Amino acid sequence: MQPTARPAYVALGGGLLLCALYASRAAEPEGAVLYLLGAASGTALCCVGASRMPPGARHIWWALAAGQALFLLGDVLYVLIENVLGGDPYPSVADAAYLASYPALAAGLLWLVRIRQRGRQRAALLDAAILTTAMATAGFVFIVEPSAAAGGGSVLENVVAGAYPAADVLLLALLVQMFIAGMRANVASWALVGGIVALLVADLGYVASALTDTSHPAWIDLGYLASYLLIGFAAVHPSAQALSEPTPIRSSRSLARLAWLGAALILTPVTEFVAGQDADTDHHGSVVMLAGGCLIALLVVLRMADLVQQLQYKAVELAALARRDGLTGLANRRTWDYELSRVCDAARKEGTTLHIAVLDMDHFKRFNDEHGHTMGDMVLRGTTQAWADLVQGRGFLARYGGEEFTVLLPDMGLTEAEALLDQMRRAVTHDQTCSIGLATWDHRETPADLVGRADGALYQAKGEGRDRIVVSASDRPELAGSAPAPHSPAEEAPEARPAQTAP
Template sequence: MNHPTTLHALNGRPSFGHRPWLAWLGGGTAVAIAYVLMPYGRAAAALYVLATFGAAALIAMALLRHTPPQCRSAWALIAVALGLAGTGHLIWYVLDLRGLDPFPAAPDFFYLAVYPLFMIALWRLGGPARKDDGALGDALIVGISAAVLAWALLIQPYLYDPELSSMQLLVSAGHPVFDLMLLPLVLRLVFRHSTRIDGQLFLLLGVLAYLAADLFYAHGNSTGWYQAGGVTDAGWLVAYSLFAAAAWHPSTSIDRDERSRSPELSRRRLYTLGSAAVLVPAIILFTAGVDHDTVRIAAGASILIFLLVLHRMGGLIRETQRQARALQALSRTDPLTGAANRRHLEAILADELARMRRLETPLSIAFLDLDHFKQYNDTYGHSQGDRLLRDVVAAWRQELRPSDTLARYGGEEFVVVLPHTDLDQAVTVVERLRHRIPDNQTGSAGLACAEATETPDQLLARADQALYRAKNQGRDRACIATMDDRVPAEA
């Protein structure tokens, strides 16, 4: 069910006064463009730092509004993460503008501290893990494929750089490694929830913009083309503005369970998984005989992807089986009371008659009807009448054996099938049932013991005739069917 505020936000003509998220998105984009166009210096540095802290403050303010975003703890972590990023930017610009270039330096540790907070926030926003959900497994398939590509392009060059110390290696490789850990969490969020043009999509685009800026920075830093004040830095600013817009968008306050998808594979999701599965063998193909380390990494990743695909297929099979069992149960069950329905009763009765003839054991059935049920409905309302029917079934089940069948025949009429039960025993059972009707209501019953030559319809007809006789005699009683009640079989 859509939140009314969300529909208003998505369908009407937006205005900045009533749509603050538009202001944050437009303002952040304008700041990113201004930063790229400005000459690199103190003014550009101040703009960048203030924009980062401003995004953190806007997200924190969103948590205090009348309709805060769902999972406030996750958004609080994102606000803290942007605060750490802003602190890192401030220190880095101070050092860079003074001509100092220590590596690693304090800003690197502030930047690396952002990732664990992002990971926890994304996991919480994705919701708790559910068995056979499939979203995390699918995300890992894509993430492992991306990890192989990132290894070949970004991580491996640092490992073979003899000029890097151990600490420098850890910090340099830390950014792409953390990015690869974030990617499955982002994809889990994409696969589990819908991506309409709302706060959910802004958040996803923000994380992807952040990852893209990180990857461009890592590649540019390793190859020497990165320069401060360029488009790469602007990518982080765009990400910050998307985070702020997401926190303020009305749709972010919608319960995430209302946006959850079913675990089925959509066509777009299937294409994504197929492309990811093909990527790793392609890397092996192009690097075989040239880069043995990459081949080993890619081969290991192929094995992991294959195992994840098997796990995913197993999950889909289990989900299909669960749905089949649920559908079968629905086809046999009365939706109001949970008792067997008329179709299932006919199948059960045919089986029990066949077993009775084969084993030569008695079989009895009883037609039961709630007395004056229409009057009860008129007095207390149909909802109370439905409640009475449910309570009757719950009470009667406590008096019956697991081998007995209780079915709703229609309206307030029920049929009880009692295998291995003669007529005297059936009378005892039915009297117990009649005295268990809630709300001091009474019931009438007609009983019949099956004959070897009877069909299910004939047996039901005899019990039904006995029920009518009980009603005609004043209700609140049970009558036993005789052979005179037998209806001739149709020719």
């Protein structure tokens, strides 16, 4: 047991003691006082816990505390009307307080579901709406209408009798949605669930006693007391703060979500079938089932549209990842090959110039060995960011592989291309240097041959001392025949070239 959790357990023990005293004195005059003391202690615990919550989760627990307070107000009014004023507490103003507590509790549970699925609120709300509609339809046919019919002759009594089970169905649907959303299994979560379940069981017992026209037994009031205490205990327990943390998406929970939604979809036709076996089913039940079925169909369509939209977003993200290098964010080799082919085709049709440059970090393996790969990654990220700023709007930059990069420079003169590349050479970070090979397309050779000539110029720059730009000899007639034969980057990795490992 954590030391910080001890006050919560002490408070729970005190509340259980009040429950035991009430159970032994339920039939005595002081029984009502003990009941109200237990209810008030649970409500006070919930208020204390809500005041200690982080700002982002405080509204959840204040809503639950408001539900507790309204239910307590209903209990106080019920006791006053029955024991002090000698009147009939049902239906009365006490029922207004009782019924007002359910929306507050439902709001707290709904906010808890939404905050657990932060970033996926639309999906969570649609799932909750589908499940709630299905359960409300079945609840109306099998519980609400029979309860309303047993409420008495007046319209008010029928409305009040039917409102309680309708509110219970709403709480039950949200409780199930908590599990679908991925409830964090800790002391506070199980206490909160236990408190809501105790309330629902007590309400069910009360409805059953109303349907059978018998006085409700003492265990029903104990159920209400347990609900007060468990929700209050959940609020003050330290683990309550973890309930407001977003939950990650897990495949097992996705399967559970599909199972629950599938059950919700078949619940309405099952309800219609079962109700159809009863000859006493009236017109209202049929109308509710029709309306519920139509609403569920609409919600399912919206949910499918939401799923399709999510898949489209994921497809765009995956496509972007497939085109980009993970470390630098530049275009990768696959994207480079596509862009090179496209730009060559455009330059051939329009008769414009096109230059290709291959850039390679000097002695980068040595740098990694001396400073570590983490520092090497920093050099690559910082340098490529500077390069991207220089090339933006003027060319296309890609990571060709390892510490080798390529640049497309369309529609500019050779002098302008050399000036830009010299800026890039001087932009290398952390006192590193790079060598650059440059080639101009002759509109006849293949893109692969063009890259090969640029790589051959890079090889020459490495051999001449590095940290320089070398233009392919075939692009400068005065140097024709003096350059080494061009080769493809695929034929020899940069770190394997003799010129790159020279001091």
